[in-house]
Amino acid sequence: MIRKLSALLALLLLTSCTGARLPKEVAARNRTDTTLSANESTTSTSVDGSDPLGGVTNPSTLPSLPAKGKGSTTATTLVAADTSAVRSTLFTPNENTIGITKDSITLCAHAALTYGAAFNTSDKDLNVYWSAINDAGGIYGRKVTVTYENDDYKPDTAVQAANACKQKNPFALIGGIGFDQIPAVRNWAETNHVLYIHHTATVEGTQNQHYSFTGLPSTEKMGEMFGELVAARYRGKKVGIIKRNSPNWEPGVKAFKAVAQKYGVQIVAEDPVDQNQGSYQQELLDMSNHGAQVVWLWENALDSTQIVKQSKAQAYNPQFLLFPFNLTSQTLNNDAMNPPLVGVAMYPAYSFHDYSGSFASYASDMKEFEAEYAKYRPNADLTGFGGDLLFLNWTGMKGLAVLLQKCGPDCTRNKMVDVMTSLKVARPFPASCDVDFTRPGFPRMGGFSVNVMQTYRSPSGDVNWRNTDTCVEHLL
Amino acid sequence: MGQVLVLGLLSGGIYALFAVGVVLVYRGSRVLNFAQGEVGTAGLFLATWLTVDHGLPWIGGAIAAIVMTAAIGVAFERFVVRRMGDAPRVSVAVATVGLLLFVSTLELIVFKLGGKPRSIDGPIAGAGAKIAGVVVSPTQMLSLVVALGIGVGLAVLLRRTDFGLGVLAAAQDTAAARLVGVPVNRVSAFVWGTGAAVTTLGCLLIAPGLGAFAPGAVSRLFLFGLAAAVLGGLTSLPGAFAGGVIVGIVEASAGRIFESVALPGVKTLAVFVLLLVTLLVRPDGLFGSKA
Numbered sequence: 001m002i003r004k005l006s007a008l009l010a011l012l013l014l015t016s017c018t019g020a021r022l023p024k025e026v027a028a029r030n031r032t033d034t035t036l037s038a039n040e041s042t043t044s045t046s047v048d049g050s051d052p053l054g055g056v057t058n059p060s061t062l063p064s065l066p067a068k069g070k071g072s073t074t075a076t077t078l079v080a081a082d083t084s085a086v087r088s089t090l091f092t093p094n095e096n097t098i099g100i101t102k103d104s105i106t107l108c109a110h111a112a113l114t115y116g117a118a119f120n121t122s123d124k125d126l127n128v129y130w131s132a133i134n135d136a137g138g139i140y141g142r143k144v145t146v147t148y149e150n151d152d153y154k155p156d157t158a159v160q161a162a163n164a165c166k167q168k169n170p171f172a173l174i175g176g177i178g179f180d181q182i183p184a185v186r187n188w189a190e191t192n193h194v195l196y197i198h199h200t201a202t203v204e205g206t207q208n209q210h211y212s213f214t215g216l217p218s219t220e221k222m223g224e225m226f227g228e229l230v231a232a233r234y235r236g237k238k239v240g241i242i243k244r245n246s247p248n249w250e251p252g253v254k255a256f257k258a259v260a261q262k263y264g265v266q267i268v269a270e271d272p273v274d275q276n277q278g279s280y281q282q283e284l285l286d287m288s289n290h291g292a293q294v295v296w297l298w299e300n301a302l303d304s305t306q307i308v309k310q311s312k313a314q315a316y317n318p319q320f321l322l323f324p325f326n327l328t329s330q331t332l333n334n335d336a337m338n339p340p341l342v343g344v345a346m347y348p349a350y351s352f353h354d355y356s357g358s359f360a361s362y363a364s365d366m367k368e369f370e371a372e373y374a375k376y377r378p379n380a381d382l383t384g385f386g387g388d389l390l391f392l393n394w395t396g397m398k399g400l401a402v403l404l405q406k407c408g409p410d411c412t413r414n415k416m417v418d419v420m421t422s423l424k425v426a427r428p429f430p431a432s433c434d435v436d437f438t439r440p441g442f443p444r445m446g447g448f449s450v451n452v453m454q455t456y457r458s459p460s461g462d463v464n465w466r467n468t469d470t471c472v473e474h475l476l
Numbered sequence: 477m478g479q480v481l482v483l484g485l486l487s488g489g490i491y492a493l494f495a496v497g498v499v500l501v502y503r504g505s506r507v508l509n510f511a512q513g514e515v516g517t518a519g520l521f522l523a524t525w526l527t528v529d530h531g532l533p534w535i536g537g538a539i540a541a542i543v544m545t546a547a548i549g550v551a552f553e554r555f556v557v558r559r560m561g562d563a564p565r566v567s568v569a570v571a572t573v574g575l576l577l578f579v580s581t582l583e584l585i586v587f588k589l590g591g592k593p594r595s596i597d598g599p600i601a602g603a604g605a606k607i608a609g610v611v612v613s614p615t616q617m618l619s620l621v622v623a624l625g626i627g628v629g630l631a632v633l634l635r636r637t638d639f640g641l642g643v644l645a646a647a648q649d650t651a652a653a654r655l656v657g658v659p660v661n662r663v664s665a666f667v668w669g670t671g672a673a674v675t676t677l678g679c680l681l682i683a684p685g686l687g688a689f690a691p692g693a694v695s696r697l698f699l700f701g702l703a704a705a706v707l708g709g710l711t712s713l714p715g716a717f718a719g720g721v722i723v724g725i726v727e728a729s730a731g732r733i734f735e736s737v738a739l740p741g742v743k744t745l746a747v748f749v750l751l752l753v754t755l756l757v758r759p760d761g762l763f764g765s766k767a
Contacts, residue, residue, distance in 0.1 A: 271735065272741070274744065276692060276693060276695055278682075278697045279490070279686070279697070281483055281486065281487075281685075282731045282732070283731075285479060285483070286735050289609075302688065302693070305593065305687065305688045306689075309687025313604075313611060313613065314611045327593065385593075
């Protein structure tokens, strides 16, 4: 019996040790450094609130808008429809119109709903944007329905969730946050011919893929921007890296180190850690022993929170750089202010009811977001740990609405592919960065800008994040 | 070297606490309980809710948590383990995976009410002492002492008392034990309840060092605790403590030896190799006896 159980445990340990590895492929990485300016937005037109139908050629095909003074402003046209002939032939005629009818669009998302509880959010909280859109008439008269399948923040469960989504015949599968989940689902999408629009992930392994798209920067870009942040602000200081032990996170580290090397940043220690490792004393001592004055945490929110907390307990107080979530800053409270934490994100900062400083440039989106939540989910906690996540989800859905509007009244999957290979628009709404799907060497990718943030004591008394640099493509 | 030893002892104390709970259940029922870590975490949430949110003293929250998780252990024994009396022990072990999933879900539901990752102070306040460059908190020191004390105390209970001998007898031959008057059901309930309670105590002592925790936060630590239990022999409580310390030191040593190459997964790999080699040389573990 002992031997049987021992063998079982050995298997568990081996699994924990090796993890699921995907074959590494060389990515297309012909970088260009062009930056969009506002007047480069091609056929698309950003519209201000005073002219909700401006820039659109056929108003009769647009969602009906609420009467003036009523409802929200989310139905405002963000971009004009693409009226050119469909070029893509990726989907067969049978596949082409799955999930879209004259009056509905069905979407399904895989997301770490397990952890939604940690952020005090639920799937109903995630659909507020579409509730507002649908109440205002939908997208070209089509009501948008998004359902969610829990991926448990794990690649294998994410593939199961994708399969569950496929049973619902969605127009597109949406991929939530998850460096490890998305590459697994991308492979699945290729064999299942499902249109997949996902969050940030590595570009490795995508050069022969056709069904997956993202409007956000890649894992590599995030690593590169953390590297530029170090080179710009902390050059001359010793830098340490505590990184997730995962092949899907590693490309970000490579990009970081490439920038560090280019600008002469001294990396003195680099320690891989496992997800949910729990104790990070050894890694922190390693950083401390090597005199690291700046430590980049390439880990998720909860693990990063634990690392900073354990570092303070060890009386080790370097400058931490990490993914900025209010969960981390609010949990750490004073520990997040001495010194303030610094982060890089593919989403904008959010602090409830604070429209000052760097929030001012997208305060209209924040107010719209808060008004819609007050109307549709008045019990959702926007002040707490989940507030910034709900805002990033809301902006993500608004970005998706941009794509669907661009796809037009005769939208099909192939037309959507056309959009996500040709759209180029400067900040389609205030909280968004530029979208450019036309960059050479970056097929099916539309995001190249990030927000740099820092913790601050918000007017509510919580320690939250705010942008110090908004929508920047380079810091050097 | 000094740092590695201190780090190894600190981690080892954590693993030993988990291992002791695992071994107790195994000795009393021949079942490996995969749910123990998560049951302990559930207790941790209750203690945090009582102490942090409602101002109860640490000891009050700890007692409530231990009582609740012991009750979960007893209930699982009463309604699942006992009903699977004749089933293969591996089947019962698989049933504990079901308990793990159930408790995880329960935590998420309860956790949602709290709405945030939690943190809890330890039973003893203070800055701690710096030993070989490592700041060791009073709670971390306490956890080592508690792990050793519980291991030795339970070993004495099982070897030197009629009730303890009844526990061992019931595990080896339930029918024979019942014939000679051992209260088999009570014995079984005792090991499952106490196993859960010990693990909860471990979680309570570990949590301050983690800084923040969420459901599943101790899963990896518990896996290493399982490794420590197998290494120590699965039937030996002192072996569980020794296994915990050995796993902790091997993990810390591997981290230090390979730190310059930043080899991914090297610490887990080192523990796996240690376990494999030990089981090849001593299939019943370092201190175990034939099951």
